[in-house]
Amino acid sequence: MQRIGSLAGAAVLSPVTPARAGSPALAVLVDTTLCVGCRACEQACNEVNPDLPLVPDTFFRDASVFDRRRRMDADAFTVVNRYQNPAGDPAYVKFQCMHCLQPACVSACLVGALTRDACGAVIYDESKCIGCRYCMAACPFQVPAYEYASVLTPRVRKCTFCFNTRLADGKIPACVEACPMRVMSFGLRDELIALGRERIRNNPGRYEQHIYGEHEAGGTAWMYLASMPFEQLDLPRLGYHPLPGYTEPIQHALFKWFLPPLGLFAALAGIMWFNKRKAKQSGEDA
Amino acid sequence: MRKLVAALIIVAGACAVLYAADPGRAAPDMPGACSADNRTQAGCILLSLGPAEYDHSRPQIVFDHERHVRELGERACADCHAKKTDGTLVFEFPKNTADTAAPDSLTKAWHDSCIGCHAERSNWGQDAGPVTCGECHARDRHSAFVYAPVLPSYYDPLRDTYHGECRNCHKKPALTAENAGELDWKKFYVHKGEVTEPQQLPSGFDYHRHDLHSRTLKDDCGLCHYLSPEKRRALDHAEKKPQCSDWLLEPDPQGIWREEDYAHSRCVNCHFTRKAAGEEKAGPLLCSGCHTHDARTPEQMKDVARSDCEQKEKILITSDNATALAAVPFDHAAHQLRTTSCQECHHKNMQACRECHTPTGDEKGEFVTLAQAYHREQVNRSCVGCHAEQKQKGECAGCHQQLPSTLESKSACTACHSGSLEALQRKRATVPPESLMPPGTKDSLHIGKLGQDYEKVDFKHLQIAKALAAASEKSLLAGHFHTDGMAMCAACHHYSPLEKGKPVPACRTCHDKKDILAAGRPDLLGAYHQQCLGCHQKMGGTEEKMPQTCEGCHARTGT
Ligand code: SF4
Ligand code: SF4
Ligand code: SF4
Numbered sequence: 001m002q003r004i005g006s007l008a009g010a011a012v013l014s015p016v017t018p019a020r021a022g023s024p025a026l027a028v029l030v031d032t033t034l035c036v037g038c039r040a041c042e043q044a045c046n047e048v049n050p051d052l053p054l055v056p057d058t059f060f061r062d063a064s065v066f067d068r069r070r071r072m073d074a075d076a077f078t079v080v081n082r083y084q085n086p087a088g089d090p091a092y093v094k095f096q097c098m099h100c101l102q103p104a105c106v107s108a109c110l111v112g113a114l115t116r117d118a119c120g121a122v123i124y125d126e127s128k129c130i131g132c133r134y135c136m137a138a139c140p141f142q143v144p145a146y147e148y149a150s151v152l153t154p155r156v157r158k159c160t161f162c163f164n165t166r167l168a169d170g171k172i173p174a175c176v177e178a179c180p181m182r183v184m185s186f187g188l189r190d191e192l193i194a195l196g197r198e199r200i201r202n203n204p205g206r207y208e209q210h211i212y213g214e215h216e217a218g219g220t221a222w223m224y225l226a227s228m229p230f231e232q233l234d235l236p237r238l239g240y241h242p243l244p245g246y247t248e249p250i251q252h253a254l255f256k257w258f259l260p261p262l263g264l265f266a267a268l269a270g271i272m273w274f275n276k277r278k279a280k281q282s283g284e285d286a
Numbered sequence: 287m288r289k290l291v292a293a294l295i296i297v298a299g300a301c302a303v304l305y306a307a308d309p310g311r312a313a314p315d316m317p318g319a320c321s322a323d324n325r326t327q328a329g330c331i332l333l334s335l336g337p338a339e340y341d342h343s344r345p346q347i348v349f350d351h352e353r354h355v356r357e358l359g360e361r362a363c364a365d366c367h368a369k370k371t372d373g374t375l376v377f378e379f380p381k382n383t384a385d386t387a388a389p390d391s392l393t394k395a396w397h398d399s400c401i402g403c404h405a406e407r408s409n410w411g412q413d414a415g416p417v418t419c420g421e422c423h424a425r426d427r428h429s430a431f432v433y434a435p436v437l438p439s440y441y442d443p444l445r446d447t448y449h450g451e452c453r454n455c456h457k458k459p460a461l462t463a464e465n466a467g468e469l470d471w472k473k474f475y476v477h478k479g480e481v482t483e484p485q486q487l488p489s490g491f492d493y494h495r496h497d498l499h500s501r502t503l504k505d506d507c508g509l510c511h512y513l514s515p516e517k518r519r520a521l522d523h524a525e526k527k528p529q530c531s532d533w534l535l536e537p538d539p540q541g542i543w544r545e546e547d548y549a550h551s552r553c554v555n556c557h558f559t560r561k562a563a564g565e566e567k568a569g570p571l572l573c574s575g576c577h578t579h580d581a582r583t584p585e586q587m588k589d590v591a592r593s594d595c596e597q598k599e600k601i602l603i604t605s606d607n608a609t610a611l612a613a614v615p616f617d618h619a620a621h622q623l624r625t626t627s628c629q630e631c632h633h634k635n636m637q638a639c640r641e642c643h644t645p646t647g648d649e650k651g652e653f654v655t656l657a658q659a660y661h662r663e664q665v666n667r668s669c670v671g672c673h674a675e676q677k678q679k680g681e682c683a684g685c686h687q688q689l690p691s692t693l694e695s696k697s698a699c700t701a702c703h704s705g706s707l708e709a710l711q712r713k714r715a716t717v718p719p720e721s722l723m724p725p726g727t728k729d730s731l732h733i734g735k736l737g738q739d740y741e742k743v744d745f746k747h748l749q750i751a752k753a754l755a756a757a758s759e760k761s762l763l764a765g766h767f768h769t770d771g772m773a774m775c776a777a778c779h780h781y782s783p784l785e786k787g788k789p790v791p792a793c794r795t796c797h798d799k800k801d802i803l804a805a806g807r808p809d810l811l812g813a814y815h816q817q818c819l820g821c822h823q824k825m826g827g828t829e830e831k832m833p834q835t836c837e838g839c840h841a842r843t844g845t
Contacts, residue, residue: 034816034820036819036820036823036834038836087678089823172802176802177802179812180811180812180815180819180836181812181815181816181819181820182802182803182808182809182811182812182815182816185802185803185806186802186803187803195806198806204691205663205664205691
């Protein structure tokens with residue numbers, strides 16, 4: 001955590017102090033009313049993550065991608081989609097992992113391949129992942145993607161909050177820095193909530209009176225401001241309770257001793273034995 | 287093995303035949319007919335399927351009313367709509383709804399009416415409409431159907447999990463008929479998001495149409511407008527003829543009638559009666575006759591007579607309130623020329639605002655005070671609201687989106703509250719922008735390189751100032767409110783004192799060059815982009831004049 005502490009005011013509202021337990025540290029406020037859909041963020045993300053296939057410049061200048069709503073996939077940690085606001089103007093929204101404060105993906109993961117760092121980033125460790133894709137089913141925002149195309153070493157893919165690539169060096173996330181409109185503000189979560197409230201207060205009529213992600217699914221590190229209802233921007237209406245619940249300990253206890261897979265193997269063995277016996281019997285009959 | 291392949295081929299073939307034969311996929315066979323993807327035409331009625339909690343297992347319907355009338359003829363109207371004893375129609379559908387409160391009874395009534403008629407027609411060998419589900423409930427490309435649980439209030443995410451625990455009680459199908467509504471699990475797992483509100487083309491009853499009607503109907507206002515019973519008695523007693531301001535727009539001043547009910551029952555029934563009586567100018571009977579695509583603009587109706595209500599051309603709006611600001615001179619004639627109908631301001635009747643809106647507000651004016659009636663920013667009937675709406679448009683929006691609202695900038699008050707009618711006569715002198723700038727201001731400024739990817743920008747300061755001044759001069763509204771030339775500088779040079787001939791602080795005084803969010807303000811790079819690009823996008827000019835791409839302003843490095 002000390003590494004993050006060295007971000008010291010370079011680009012945040014105030015010097016970042018190491019996170020206290022339970023108090024989320026870093027966050028991003030996305031003011032969608034400012035976004036012009038230039039996709040510089042997408043490109044920056046693609047460039048900063050060396051294991052993403054390098055996408056040519058021309059793709060990020062191709063406005064025809066806005067004809068359909070895209071989702072993050074194995075090759076893109078962030079996408080910008082186009083919507084229409086009530087005034088008939090285009091409204092753009094950048095999506096990526098929300099870095100939940102109490103992430104459902106982390107709770108669903110059987111082997112601890114997903115963890116939430118105290119600085120706020122939810123990170124994935126491919127060496128631990130067993131490919132069960134429970135995280136994909138658990139995520140309320142349908143964020144994690146899977147390398148279905150990779151036969152031998154498929155990984156779960158999602159935005160890293162630039163944890164190893166940039167935060168570790170005291171830099172701000174690549175997409176935040178690349179955005180020419182400064183749609184995203186990066187800093188301490190509490191201060192960004194205050195900033196969001198101030199913008200709503202100072203610009204009557206411009207914003208929905210809500211910071212999306214302040215409480216949704218127990219709170220997220222990436223939060224949104226918008227000029228129209230969030231559901232219309234594919235930001236789903238969620239309860240304020242964190243999703244991982246009482247089920248988590250039960251589920252984890254069950255899987256701890258590798259019980260279900262053992263059960264499965266036992267069942268398969270049973271079937272095999274049964275079939276063999278039947279084949280033998282019919283062989284004898286003939 | 288061979289058997290298996292043959293079976294697969296047969297199944298695939300059958301699927302292909304079924305798919306091709308599915309009438310639900312058939313393209314609409316009439317040019318311009320309403321379809322799931324074409325819903326904005328006159329007569330296309332988007333039938334929404336009730337409240338969002340209701341089972342939307344099928345998409346909503348885009349109903350082609352126009353086509354039904356065209357193909358079945360007017361005589362068939364009574365097949366769908368109830369007829370009153372006096373021969374007029376009630377424009378509601380379906381006509382036999384026993385209990386519209388229960389969603390299922392309404393669904394049944396709908397299905398019986400539509401499918402019943404289609405089936406009957408096909409029995410008689412006539413051209414019939416569809417009878418299968420997907421033909422009416424056609425999926426459109428706008429429907430991004432998302433299945434999502436709408437969780438009830440008692441659901442506790444800490445205790446319950448989806449599926450398993452919900453289904454313990456919410457079995458499918460529900461056990462008994464009585465609790466079907468309550469316990470069907472589908473109730474909680476619905477298609478979300480695509481219950482789009484019906485989109486109707488406005489009928490545009492503007493000055494032109496009003497003029498047409500008054501000429502055809504020989505100024506018989508009572509055919510469409512109403513007098514309150516008290517008013518009628520008073521007029522009868524005084525043996526006077528009603529004046530404009532006596533007539534009401536709606537039969538029911540309390541406004542329980544929706545405008546469309548009113549319009550359809552009055553307009554269409556009247557057109558019917560006139561046609562039956564053999565009148566030559568009976569009025570349209572088809573949807574598209576009234577709901578035309580292009581609304582006339584005020585400019586197109588410049589020469590159309592505005593109704594004569596003995597209105598004054600210029601009015602001084604005063605207030606009895608001693609603490610109020612100076613009176614407001616109001617050019618009624620100029621405003622009339624810029625509206626499409628009287629109703630844009632006189633929403634209930636043709637009286638002055640203060641007749642209903644009292645200084646403290648009461649029931650008659652729906653508790654909207656007189657001050658609110660003039661100043662409410664959220665409604666476009668009020669002065670401030672309508673002006674705010676004008677500022678959202680094209681050339682105004684570029685600057686005004688960056689500025690605080692009218693009511694927040696105190697200097698704006700005196701622009702209206704000037705106290706005398708003479709203010710309307712005053713012609714504002716044109717101020718060339720260069721005369722306002724401090725001596726030595728360069729015509730063109732260089733904005734240095736801020737990032738690695740793009741070169742510096744040649745910012746044409748004077749050219750932009752001139753273009754803004756010219757835009758302001760073109761508009762009467764802008765000319766009235768931009769009281770001095772400096773107003774045109776305020777959007778870019780925000781938060782700083784502006785004085786003629788005095789230098790203004792540079793952008794970098796407040797916007798840091800490095801720190802992208804110092805003190806909650808965007809850095810210099812962000813500030814430039816937010817302001818330039820934000821304005822260009824709002825004003826929507828050509829790429830050459832108001833670039834919206836990166837290269838429009840600065841070249842890429844290395845090219
Ligand atoms: S958005 Fe999804 S993937 Fe990201 S932290 Fe939350 S649950 Fe995990
Ligand atoms: S934070 Fe990093 S990984 Fe996540 S979207 Fe932005 S650039 Fe990509
Ligand atoms: S870089 Fe900024 S303005 Fe451009 S698409 Fe991304 S968020 Fe929007």
